[in-house]
Amino acid sequence: MSTEQRILIKGNEAVAFGAVDAGLRCYFGYPITPQNEIPEALSTLLPERGGQFVQAESEVAAVNMLLGAAACGVPSMTSSSGCGLSLMQEGISYMAGSHIPGVLVNMQRGGPGLGDIGPSQGDYFQAVKGGGHGDHRNLVLAPATAQECYDCMFRALALAFKYANPVLVLGDAIVGQIKEPVRRVPPADAVSEKTLAALAAPWRMEGYGKRGPDAQPRLLKSVYLAEGALAERNRLLAQKYAAMQAECAWECTDVEDATLVVVAFGSVARIARSTIRRLRAEGVRVGLFRPLTLFPFPAEALLALLPGRRFLVMEQNLGQMVEDVRLALFGQPGVTPATVQWHGIMPGLFVNADDLREPMLQALKEAF
Amino acid sequence: MPTQNLEEQLRPAAGEKLVFDTNPVLSERLTHYCPGCHHGIAHRLVGETLHELGVASRTILVASVGCATFTYDYFSVDGLEAPHGRACAVATGVRRARPEAVVFTYQGDGDMAAIGMAESLHAANRGEKITSIFINNTVYGMTGGQMAPTTLLGQKTTTTRDGRCMEREGGPIHLAEIMAGLDGVAFAARCALDSVQHVREAKKAMRTAFEVQIEGLGYGFLELLSGCPTNWHMDPVAASKRIAEAMIPVFPLGVFKNKRTEQSSQSGKVHHA
Numbered sequence A: 001m002s003t004e005q006r007i008l009i010k011g012n013e014a015v016a017f018g019a020v021d022a023g024l025r026c027y028f029g030y031p032i033t034p035q036n037e038i039p040e041a042l043s044t045l046l047p048e049r050g051g052q053f054v055q056a057e058s059e060v061a062a063v064n065m066l067l068g069a070a071a072c073g074v075p076s077m078t079s080s081s082g083c084g085l086s087l088m089q090e091g092i093s094y095m096a097g098s099h100i101p102g103v104l105v106n107m108q109r110g111g112p113g114l115g116d117i118g119p120s121q122g123d124y125f126q127a128v129k130g131g132g133h134g135d136h137r138n139l140v141l142a143p144a145t146a147q148e149c150y151d152c153m154f155r156a157l158a159l160a161f162k163y164a165n166p167v168l169v170l171g172d173a174i175v176g177q178i179k180e181p182v183r184r185v186p187p188a189d190a191v192s193e194k195t196l197a198a199l200a201a202p203w204r205m206e207g208y209g210k211r212g213p214d215a216q217p218r219l220l221k222s223v224y225l226a227e228g229a230l231a232e233r234n235r236l237l238a239q240k241y242a243a244m245q246a247e248c249a250w251e252c253t254d255v256e257d258a259t260l261v262v263v264a265f266g267s268v269a270r271i272a273r274s275t276i277r278r279l280r281a282e283g284v285r286v287g288l289f290r291p292l293t294l295f296p297f298p299a300e301a302l303l304a305l306l307p308g309r310r311f312l313v314m315e316q317n318l319g320q321m322v323e324d325v326r327l328a329l330f331g332q333p334g335v336t337p338a339t340v341q342w343h344g345i346m347p348g349l350f351v352n353a354d355d356l357r358e359p360m361l362q363a364l365k366e367a368f
Numbered sequence B: 001m002p003t004q005n006l007e008e009q010l011r012p013a014a015g016e017k018l019v020f021d022t023n024p025v026l027s028e029r030l031t032h033y034c035p036g037c038h039h040g041i042a043h044r045l046v047g048e049t050l051h052e053l054g055v056a057s058r059t060i061l062v063a064s065v066g067c068a069t070f071t072y073d074y075f076s077v078d079g080l081e082a083p084h085g086r087a088c089a090v091a092t093g094v095r096r097a098r099p100e101a102v103v104f105t106y107q108g109d110g111d112m113a114a115i116g117m118a119e120s121l122h123a124a125n126r127g128e129k130i131t132s133i134f135i136n137n138t139v140y141g142m143t144g145g146q147m148a149p150t151t152l153l154g155q156k157t158t159t160t161r162d163g164r165c166m167e168r169e170g171g172p173i174h175l176a177e178i179m180a181g182l183d184g185v186a187f188a189a190r191c192a193l194d195s196v197q198h199v200r201e202a203k204k205a206m207r208t209a210f211e212v213q214i215e216g217l218g219y220g221f222l223e224l225l226s227g228c229p230t231n232w233h234m235d236p237v238a239a240s241k242r243i244a245e246a247m248i249p250v251f252p253l254g255v256f257k258n259k260r261t262e263q264s265s266q267s268g269k270v271h272h273a
């Protein structure tokens, strides 16, 4: 396909295409709106390529099938939304504890409970603070467009194998459902399936015979009962999470001369960008900082913007990412509570660029 | 007895003849099981079967959570840990990712028939080419003897102090018979580990439970009635007696389904889907 050619697909379908183009071999999932196009597309895409598609009996089963397949060093994923991700947390914690590279997509829907099937960013804490039991972290990527859905599946698989750790792709109902043109071409930094296989070679489950007649059996586990053993394991995990800081990614738009920087991710960032474009046309000096990774959170990049600027966190929840923004900035010289403002959009609402105009103007007034 | 001397101690001295050997699939490591626990016998049967079938080098063990959590320490095969109850789902993922491997789960009755019932039945119903060894000891051994889904009516446990009662807790689950009713199951049997004769029968059934997987016929299931002297508050001899006198009348032994022969033994109830 020529690089000029683009296909009109939903974000969810872009996830599916991106995943198979990045080398996905196994998918396990249980239906839930608003992400059903992902399993629907993969149920034909994967078998065509000799891969495996399994509709699991529950999200609990799906995440554990993922654990098993990923433990074999085979590029594998699941996807879900809201309550489905809650059911997967035990398995995610086990994968983190056992160094297993599962990729999970959460096209967030409104919560808590059954909530609704509209957009929400209410699973931010669950995604970036671990979510399951024990100390664990997931790498979290936040696409905002169908193109980014496609591209970030390459990154998700590469990072999962690089760190042997769960990677979460955190979209929402808008990101998953919006239909837009996508260039189906691997991104420049895409790694080959061979590279993924090489990364898995030292630990994957395969049967010791594959490693030669005298090979030692392998074990992947998270239980460490001997005195000091779990502490050692947790130290190792802490080092891994510290190393992940190198993966921080973000995007700045119109920040150079901005006095107010909006901090937003995913679909809210897209809507905020439209508002900012209009305000710019009126001469208002407002810009956008968009984290592309939510864990690690690009705190240093945000800090670099601090001199002379105030910040407005916009997110579709009751106030979650704002805590990471405050952590990044508070305690710095000249920073007051007014330095970081917050505007929440209630999960369950669909907002447009006009809806975000007043909150931005208000924040400008309050900040200075 | 220090483990490093085990090898030496087990070898025949000059003039002695070797009549019973260690099994190369079982690591020469002391287990953590209580004296008289039947997990050890079950392990031995699995080890012998994998060795005789010549498949250990391509076997992947999916361990469960229970007294057998550390089962991977005793088998010289690639192994991984599954969360409590999820071994059949994990094994599904492993088998789908590695179609050439021999995959088995080793699960207790709480693990497989309570918290993991859904994952177990659905893996079986899909006909996943895996084998599950199900240790029915009528209690939660690891957590200290609470009621299991297989606990007998009237049996006292730490959570059924006056005995399991039908009205309150329901009756013991007959997993082998349930498994036999699922189309994806190629082999389902129940054996016991209380006597030499029963152990021999269990060995035979174990082999078939693995063969149906290797031949691609479907899911292999073997239930083993096993003693837990510690939580039954009995010595090992009394525990074996309890299997014969109290368990077997409730849990009949037999082959409930065998796609290899398409015939079932007379000793058990036969369920056709």
Ligand SMILES: Cc1ncc(C[n+]2csc(CCOP(=O)(O)OP(=O)(O)O)c2C)c(N)n1
Pocket: B065, B066, B067, B068, B084, B107, B108, B109, B110, B111, B112, B135, B137, B139, B140, B141, B142, B143, B148
């Ligand atoms: C999600 C979860 N719930 C509870 C436990 C605690 N737990 C560990 S083992 C076990 C019961 C195991 O009993 P069984 O499967 O019968 O195995 P046995 O010890 O009898 O061999 C329980 C409840 C756990 N580890 N994880």
Ligand code: SF4
Pocket: B032, B033, B034, B036, B037, B038, B039, B067, B137, B141, B142, B227, B228, B229, B230, B231
């Ligand atoms: S508690 Fe029971 S099942 Fe567990 S090791 Fe001891 S005897 Fe065996």
Ligand SMILES: [Mg+2]
Pocket: B066, B108, B109, B110, B135, B136, B137, B138, B139, B140, B141, B148
């Ligand atoms: Mg038990």
